[in-house]
Amino acid sequence: MTRNNRVLALGMLPILSFFVARSAAAETSRIYVTNSAGDTVTVVDPVTNKVVQTISGIEVPHGVNFSHDGKQVYISNESESVLDVVDQKSGAIINKVPLSGHPNNIAVTKDGHNILICIASGPGALDVVDAASMKLVKSIPVKGPLHNVYVTPDGKFAVAGSVAAKRLTVVDLSTMQPAWEVSFDGGVRPMTMDTNPDGSTHRIFVQLSNLHGFAVVDFAKHEETSRVMLPKGNFGKEEWRMGTPSHGIAVAPDGKTLWVNSILANAVFEYSLPDLKLLGHADLPVVERPGKPASGAVPEWITFTPDNKTVYVSNSATRSMSAFNTQTLKSIATIPVGEVPKRINTLVMP
Amino acid sequence: MSKWAGILFVGYLVFAFHALGPRASAQPAPKAPQSTGAASSNDSATLDYEFFKTRVEPIFLKKRPTHARCYVCHEEANHALKLAKLSPGNTNWTEDESKRNFDTVSQLVNPGDPIGSTLLRHPLAPEAGGDAFHSGGRQFESQNDPDWKTFADWVRGQKVK
Numbered sequence: 460m461t462r463n464n465r466v467l468a469l470g471m472l473p474i475l476s477f478f479v480a481r482s483a484a485a486e487t488s489r490i491y492v493t494n495s496a497g498d499t500v501t502v503v504d505p506v507t508n509k510v511v512q513t514i515s516g517i518e519v520p521h522g523v524n525f526s527h528d529g530k531q532v533y534i535s536n537e538s539e540s541v542l543d544v545v546d547q548k549s550g551a552i553i554n555k556v557p558l559s560g561h562p563n564n565i566a567v568t569k570d571g572h573n574i575l576i577c578i579a580s581g582p583g584a585l586d587v588v589d590a591a592s593m594k595l596v597k598s599i600p601v602k603g604p605l606h607n608v609y610v611t612p613d614g615k616f617a618v619a620g621s622v623a624a625k626r627l628t629v630v631d632l633s634t635m636q637p638a639w640e641v642s643f644d645g646g647v648r649p650m651t652m653d654t655n656p657d658g659s660t661h662r663i664f665v666q667l668s669n670l671h672g673f674a675v676v677d678f679a680k681h682e683e684t685s686r687v688m689l690p691k692g693n694f695g696k697e698e699w700r701m702g703t704p705s706h707g708i709a710v711a712p713d714g715k716t717l718w719v720n721s722i723l724a725n726a727v728f729e730y731s732l733p734d735l736k737l738l739g740h741a742d743l744p745v746v747e748r749p750g751k752p753a754s755g756a757v758p759e760w761i762t763f764t765p766d767n768k769t770v771y772v773s774n775s776a777t778r779s780m781s782a783f784n785t786q787t788l789k790s791i792a793t794i795p796v797g798e799v800p801k802r803i804n805t806l807v808m809p
Numbered sequence: 810m811s812k813w814a815g816i817l818f819v820g821y822l823v824f825a826f827h828a829l830g831p832r833a834s835a836q837p838a839p840k841a842p843q844s845t846g847a848a849s850s851n852d853s854a855t856l857d858y859e860f861f862k863t864r865v866e867p868i869f870l871k872k873r874p875t876h877a878r879c880y881v882c883h884e885e886a887n888h889a890l891k892l893a894k895l896s897p898g899n900t901n902w903t904e905d906e907s908k909r910n911f912d913t914v915s916q917l918v919n920p921g922d923p924i925g926s927t928l929l930r931h932p933l934a935p936e937a938g939g940d941a942f943h944s945g946g947r948q949f950e951s952q953n954d955p956d957w958k959t960f961a962d963w964v965r966g967q968k969v970k
Contacts, residue, residue: 496946754941798946
């Protein structure tokens with residue numbers, strides 16, 4: 460190899476590395492956004508932060524989750540009260556599973572065998588769809604219509620919240636029966652959990668109606684032990700969101716930080732785990748209005764890239780999703796999506 | 810006639826023309842149910858049931874590109890705008906259901922004042938003078954949207970031709 464060729468080859472290395480890394484990362488994860496006042500689900504490549512796919516034909520999509528092999532996308536469809544099953548590659552709807560009532564958010568068990576769907580109508584229930592047969596196999600009765608559901612990090616329990624009943628219900632996934640409950644003074648909104656060193660669930664962090672912060676539930680004691688209030692803000696009134704001051708909460712993939720949306724501060728706050736110390740915040744976009752003060756983004760949900768480097772926030776008032784560097788809290792991108800983006804979730808492909 | 814009486818008379822004519830409008834004044838008085846709870850900013854603007862049923866109500870069922878239908882979120886909803894649930898198999902409301910919808914929706918308008926009416930302000934894009942946030946999104950990007958204008962015509966008291 461001549462000197463010139465060696466220089467050229469060395470010069471090409473960073474470029475080649477970039478494309479190899481980009482290609483690998485791009486093929487391993489996607490961010491899915493349900494556009495809750497529209498009929499689409501937007502799919503974003505977290506490497507480029509560009510929209511790479513739009514799933515159409517699902518009017519009022521709510522929750523989004525994925526099959527174990529990443530080949531299917533599950534989306535709860537509020538307009539038809541079904542679970543839509545979508546082919547990940549093509550974005551085509553390949554199945555519609557009728558549910559027992561009007562659905563809200565969904566979760567998938569750790570083994571991928573069951574899809575859990577919150578039923579927000581009637582007395583409420585947690586529907587269970589078998590992922591192999593794509594049939595509704597069980598409707599677990601609970602006290603109150605359900606809004607959001609999560610599977611604990613150890614995979615043993617599901618935690619479902621009811622806004623109307625102001626209650627969270629923990630379901631034992633080995634028996635598919637409610638195991639215990641916690642009642643609150645406000646409707647139960649989004650939740651997330653941290654873990655003990657052995658991987659069992661330590662605490663549930665619970666956002667509540669009319670609380671600008673979150674409640675902390677000790678998983679072993681089955682009771683609320685404390686509350687953390689977020690820094691104050693001046694948004695929310697114009698947006699008619701004073702009853703839901705904080706919506707969207709998530710533990711980062713490495714388990715070291717907790718991220719919490721604030722509608723009133725128009726920001727996402729970062730807390731350390733396990734000590735819950737405020738580390739910083741990132742401001743969200745505003746809506747410029749003629750002759751009136753700017754209004755807030757009304758943040759809805761949070762998700763991350765699997766490498767922990769980027770946090771995403773869906774902005775329901777700005778038809779966008781914000782991407783922030785988790786280390787610097789600087790904005791990386793504001794990605795235009797559909798009408799009133801609601802739930803966002805990260806697909807990590809096997 | 811004194812100078813001041815002339816000014817007052819001309820002012821009255823201008824007010825009457827704008828308040829009633831040529832189409833509104835040409836229509837017979839409505840026989841259908843009237844709004845009872847909505848505050849009125851213009852006594853001459855009455856809400857016409859037939860106009861509501863034939864022109865306004867279909868907008869709630871209309872699928873607008875990239876938007877969900879109003880009906881999907883407002884069907885028997887826990888909102889101020891709680892539309893009647895369509896009877897099984899029906900694609901439109903019955904007369905009784907339409908009258909119920911008329912009463913409900915009439916509570917959300919200020920007759921004669923479109924932009925002062927929640928029905929028009931809430932789903933209008935904030936950049937176009939609408940409320941800061943509607944969980945159903947920006948159903949109307951501007952006040953020039955034909956459906957928004959239909960809402961406005963109804964609020965101004967327009968009747969079926």
